[in-house]
Amino acid sequence: MQELGGISPSKRLEESARRDGACSLLETVGLTKDYPGIRALDEMNFKLNAGEVHVLFGENGAGKSTLISMLAGANMPTAGQILFNGNIVELAGVHAARELGISAVFQEFSLIPQMTIAENMFLGAEPTKKGFLQPKAQRENAKEILESLDFHLSPTTRVDNLTRAEQQMVEIAKAFRSNLSVLILDEPTASLTNHETEQLFKLINRLKTQNVGIIYITHRMAEIKEIGDRITILRDGKYIETVDARSSSEDKLVDLMTGREIGQIFPNINFEPGEMALEVDDLITIDGSVNGASVTVRRGEIVGFAGLVGSGKSKFAQACFGALDIESGSITFKGEKIAKPKTKAMLKRGFMYLPSDRRKDGLMMMRPARENISIASLDIAPFSKLGGVFLSKKGEAKIVDQLTERLNLSPRKSERDAGMFSGGNQQKLMLARSLTRKFDFIVFDEPTVGVDVGTRAAIYEFIAELCANGAAILLISSDLPEVLNLTNRAYVFYQGRIQAELVGEEITEENVLSNFFEKGPA
Amino acid sequence: MSSSTIAHPKPAQSFGTFLKRLFVKLGILPILLVIALVVFTSMSDNFMTSKNLMNVLRQSVYLTIVSMGQMLALLTGGFDLSVGTTLALTSVVGALTMATVYTAMPDAVWLAILLGCFAGIAAGTMIGVSNGIGVAFFGVSPFMMSLGMTSVGFGIALFLTGGVPVYGMPQSFGDTFGFGTFIGIPSPLYVAAIIAVLLYVFLYRTRFGRYFYAVGGNIKAAELSGINTRLTLFTTYVLCAALTAVAGMLLTARLDTGEANIGASMPLQSIAACVIAGVSMRGGVGRLESVIMGAIFIGLVQNGMNLARIESYLQTVVLGSLLILAVIADQIRLRYVASLKD
Numbered sequence: 001m002q003e004l005g006g007i008s009p010s011k012r013l014e015e016s017a018r019r020d021g022a023c024s025l026l027e028t029v030g031l032t033k034d035y036p037g038i039r040a041l042d043e044m045n046f047k048l049n050a051g052e053v054h055v056l057f058g059e060n061g062a063g064k065s066t067l068i069s070m071l072a073g074a075n076m077p078t079a080g081q082i083l084f085n086g087n088i089v090e091l092a093g094v095h096a097a098r099e100l101g102i103s104a105v106f107q108e109f110s111l112i113p114q115m116t117i118a119e120n121m122f123l124g125a126e127p128t129k130k131g132f133l134q135p136k137a138q139r140e141n142a143k144e145i146l147e148s149l150d151f152h153l154s155p156t157t158r159v160d161n162l163t164r165a166e167q168q169m170v171e172i173a174k175a176f177r178s179n180l181s182v183l184i185l186d187e188p189t190a191s192l193t194n195h196e197t198e199q200l201f202k203l204i205n206r207l208k209t210q211n212v213g214i215i216y217i218t219h220r221m222a223e224i225k226e227i228g229d230r231i232t233i234l235r236d237g238k239y240i241e242t243v244d245a246r247s248s249s250e251d252k253l254v255d256l257m258t259g260r261e262i263g264q265i266f267p268n269i270n271f272e273p274g275e276m277a278l279e280v281d282d283l284i285t286i287d288g289s290v291n292g293a294s295v296t297v298r299r300g301e302i303v304g305f306a307g308l309v310g311s312g313k314s315k316f317a318q319a320c321f322g323a324l325d326i327e328s329g330s331i332t333f334k335g336e337k338i339a340k341p342k343t344k345a346m347l348k349r350g351f352m353y354l355p356s357d358r359r360k361d362g363l364m365m366m367r368p369a370r371e372n373i374s375i376a377s378l379d380i381a382p383f384s385k386l387g388g389v390f391l392s393k394k395g396e397a398k399i400v401d402q403l404t405e406r407l408n409l410s411p412r413k414s415e416r417d418a419g420m421f422s423g424g425n426q427q428k429l430m431l432a433r434s435l436t437r438k439f440d441f442i443v444f445d446e447p448t449v450g451v452d453v454g455t456r457a458a459i460y461e462f463i464a465e466l467c468a469n470g471a472a473i474l475l476i477s478s479d480l481p482e483v484l485n486l487t488n489r490a491y492v493f494y495q496g497r498i499q500a501e502l503v504g505e506e507i508t509e510e511n512v513l514s515n516f517f518e519k520g521p522a
Numbered sequence: 523m524s525s526s527t528i529a530h531p532k533p534a535q536s537f538g539t540f541l542k543r544l545f546v547k548l549g550i551l552p553i554l555l556v557i558a559l560v561v562f563t564s565m566s567d568n569f570m571t572s573k574n575l576m577n578v579l580r581q582s583v584y585l586t587i588v589s590m591g592q593m594l595a596l597l598t599g600g601f602d603l604s605v606g607t608t609l610a611l612t613s614v615v616g617a618l619t620m621a622t623v624y625t626a627m628p629d630a631v632w633l634a635i636l637l638g639c640f641a642g643i644a645a646g647t648m649i650g651v652s653n654g655i656g657v658a659f660f661g662v663s664p665f666m667m668s669l670g671m672t673s674v675g676f677g678i679a680l681f682l683t684g685g686v687p688v689y690g691m692p693q694s695f696g697d698t699f700g701f702g703t704f705i706g707i708p709s710p711l712y713v714a715a716i717i718a719v720l721l722y723v724f725l726y727r728t729r730f731g732r733y734f735y736a737v738g739g740n741i742k743a744a745e746l747s748g749i750n751t752r753l754t755l756f757t758t759y760v761l762c763a764a765l766t767a768v769a770g771m772l773l774t775a776r777l778d779t780g781e782a783n784i785g786a787s788m789p790l791q792s793i794a795a796c797v798i799a800g801v802s803m804r805g806g807v808g809r810l811e812s813v814i815m816g817a818i819f820i821g822l823v824q825n826g827m828n829l830a831r832i833e834s835y836l837q838t839v840v841l842g843s844l845l846i847l848a849v850i851a852d853q854i855r856l857r858y859v860a861s862l863k864d
Contacts, residue, residue: 364739
C-alpha cells in the first residue's frame with residue numbers, strides 16, 4: 001500500500017478520527033480476533049461516547065466477551081486498532097488498560113476470598129512508603145471509595161464472608177481505585193436481586209453525569225430499556241447495527257440479534273392442577289437457611305419461588321431433594337411420607353433437581369456431553385442392563401441421540417466435552433437429564449442464567465411441555481419476568497420463611513417485590 | 523487422554539495444525555514412545571530384539587499394576603503417595619506369614635503360599651482402607667492422608683522385620699510367580715493381563731466405573747445425580763492399594779525375600795506413568811489402555827538406559843524430568859484444546 005505524504009496508515013486513522021469532530025471516548029476500528037479455526041470477532045467498529053451507557057447485545061458466542069476482553073487489556077487483537085480519546089493505544093495488559101482508566105467487571109470475579117475488601121481493592125496497586133505497605137492508608141482509601149459509592153461495606157471484612165451481590169460491589173469498587181473513564185460491566189445483574197440491581201443502576205446514572213462511558217452486557221430486555229442509551233448488536237462475531245435504546249422495540253432487537261424472527265418468548269400454558277406431588281410442612285434445615293417453610297406443588301402446575309439471593313428458596317428445594325440436611329418438618333412426596341430424603345432415593349422416586357450453577361454443581365466439564373446427560377439414570381434401562389450393573393453403550397447412545405435432537409443441541413456432538421459448549425447449550429445438557437427417566441417432579445433452579453434469548457425461549461417451551469405432560473414443576477428464579485409469566489402459583493421467600501403465596505392474577509411485579517423484604521409492622 | 527472428539531482435519535489445514543490436533547487427541551505419549559524407540563535402537567543393538575522386549579514387559583509388570591491402581595486415585599481427583607509403602611508392607615507381611623506357615627508345616631507348600639499371599643494382600647489393602655476412610659469420610663486431603671500412611675506403613679514394615687530381609691519362603695513360590703513361564707510368557711504377565719481385563723470391564727462396562735469419572739469430573743454434580751461419592755472415593759483407595767498389594771506379592775516372588783525397602787520409587791513412577799499417559803491431575807480424565815502403555819514406556823526407558831549403560835543415579839534424573847515434561851505437555855494440551863474446540 002502506498003503511503004500518502006509519508007504519514008503512516010495509523011497516523012491517518014488518528015487524523016480522520018479527529019476530523020470527525022467530537023472523537024469518541026473509546027473506539028475500535030476493524031478490530032479482529034482469531035483463534036485457531038475460528039474468527040471470534042470480525043472487523044468490529046464500535047464507538048463509545050463519554051457519559052453514555054452502551055449496551056452490547058447478542059447471543060452467546062456473538063463476540064461480546066471477546067470484544068470487552070480486548071478493551072480491558074485481557075486479550076490482544078489479531079488485527080485492528082483501539083482508539084482512546086482519539087489516540088491509538090495498545091492495551092498490552094489489564095494494568096495498561098487500568099492506567100488509562102478502563103476497568104472491567106467480568107462475570108467471573110477476580111477476588112481473593114481470604115483477603116479483606118481493602119486488600120482486594122488495592123491488589124497490585126498497594127499504597128507503599130519506602131517499599132513498605134501502608135495498611136492504614138489503604139483502609140482509609142478503600143473506605144473513602146466505598147462511601148463515595150454508597151456501598152455499605154466495611155473495608156476490613158474478608159471477601160469470603162460476603163454474599164455474591166456484595167462481592168459484585170467490591171468488584172465494582174475496585175474499578176474506582178484510580179480515575180475511571182470507561183467501565184465495562186459483563187452481565188452485572190445476573191446474581192443480583194432487584195433491590196441490588198436498583199442500587200447498581202443508581203450508581204451507573206451517577207457515573208454518567210461524571211462523563212464515564214459505560215459498556216454494558218446483558219440479556220435482559222428490561223434492563224436495556226431502563227438504563228441503555230445506545231445498543232450495538234453483534235452476531236457471529238460481526239457488527240450488525242447500533243441503534244438508539246429508547247426508540248427500538250424489543251422485537252426488533254431480537255430480530256437483529258438472531259437474524260430471524262422469534263415469536264413471543266414466553267409460551268402460553270394451560271394449567272390443570274392435578275394430584276398432589278409434593279407437600280412440605282414447616283421445614284427447618286440444620287444450617288438455618290430454611291426456617292419453617294410450608295409448600296405444596298401439584299401435578300400440572302408450575303410453582304414459582306421468588307426472593308432475594310440467600311432467602312432460602314434454593315435451599316428449600318435442595319433440602320427436599322436430600323442435598324441439604326433437615327432439622328425438622330414433614331415432607332410428603334407423591335403420598336409417601338419421607339423422613340430423611342436421600343438424593344439417590346429421591347431420584348428413584350421421580351424427583352429431579354437441576355442446580356443453578358452449571359459449572360460448580362451441574363456438569364462435568366471435562367467429560368463428554370453423553371456422560372453428562374446420562375449420569376443420573378445409569379442404574380436403569382436402557383442405560384444399563386443385567387440388574388443395572390453393566391452399562392449398555394447402545395441404549396445410552398440411542399437415548400442421548402434422541403435427547404440432543406429434541407433439545408436441538410448445537411453442535412449436536414454428544415462426544416464433545418461439556419466445557420466446550422456455549423452456556424445455553426450447557427444448560428440444554430442439564431435439561432436433557434430431566435428426560436432420562438420418568439420424573440414426576442422437576443426443580444429448575446435459575447434455568448436461564450447466562451443463556452441467550454433464543455435458547456431461553458426454547459427452555460421455557462421445554463418447561464411448559466413437561467408441565468402439560470403432567471409433571472409438577474418448581475421454578476426457582478431471580479429473573480422476575482420468568483416467575484410472572486410462567487407460573488400459576490408463586491411463593492416469595494424471605495429469610496428462610498415464606499412471606500407470601502400468590503395465585504394466578506395475584507402474581508404481579510408489585511406483589512412479588514413488595515414481599516421481598518421485611519414487612520413493616522402492619 | 524481425553525475422549526474429546528476431534529473433527530477430521532481438512533486438507534486445507536497446515537501441517538502444523540494437523541500435528542497440533544494429533545497432539546490434542548493422543549497426548550504426549552506416542553511422541554515420547556517414538557523418540558525412545560529411535561534413540562535406544564540406535565544406541566544399542568540388543569534393544570530391538572524380541573527377547574529384550576519381552577524382558578521389558580516382564581520388568582514393567584509391577585509398575586503397570588501399581589499404575590492401574592494409581593490411575594483410579596488420579597481419576598477421582600486425588601492421588602496415592604503410599605503405594606511404595608503398600609508394596610513394602612505387603613512384601614514383609616506376605617513373606618513372614620509364608621515363611622512361618624512353611625516352617626510349621628513343611629509339607630503344606632501351597633497352603634503356605636496361599637496364606638502368605640492372602641495375608642500380604644490383606645495387609646497392603648489395609649493401608650488403602652485407612653486412606654479411603656480418611657479421604658472419603660473425614661475429608662482429609664489425599665496428599666496428607668497418603669503421605670501420613672507412607673510413614674505409618676513403612677514404620678510397621680521396618681518394625682516387623684527389624685530392617686532385615688525376610689527369608690524362608692517355599693522355593694516354589696519364587697519359581698512359579700517370580701521366574702515361572704507358561705507357553706514362553708512369564709507368569710506375572712498373566713496376572714497383569716487378568717487384572718487389566720477385569721479393571722477394563724469394571725471401568726467401562728459397569729456404571730460404578732463411570733462413577734469414578736463422574737466423581738473426578740465434578741463431585742458436586744455427581745452427588746446431585748444420586749451417586750454415593752463417599753463410597754466411590756473409599757473404593758478408589760481400597761482398590762488402588764489392593765492392586766498395589768498384588769504387585770507387591772509378585773515382586774516378593776521375584777526377589778525371593780520380603781523386603782521393607784522396596785517400592786520407594788513407586789509413587790513417582792506410577793504417577794509419572796499415568797500423567798504421561800494423559801491422566802489429568804485435576805481428575806475425571808484418563809484411559810486405562812493409555813496408562814498401561816505409559817507404564818510400559820517407563821519400563822522401556824529404564825531398560826534402554828541400562829543397555830546404553832547410563833548410570834542408575836542419572837536414570838532417576840531422567841525419570842523425574844520425564845514426569846515434569848509430561849505435566850508441562852498436559853498444560854500445553856489443555857491450552858490447545860481450548861483454542862481448537864472441535
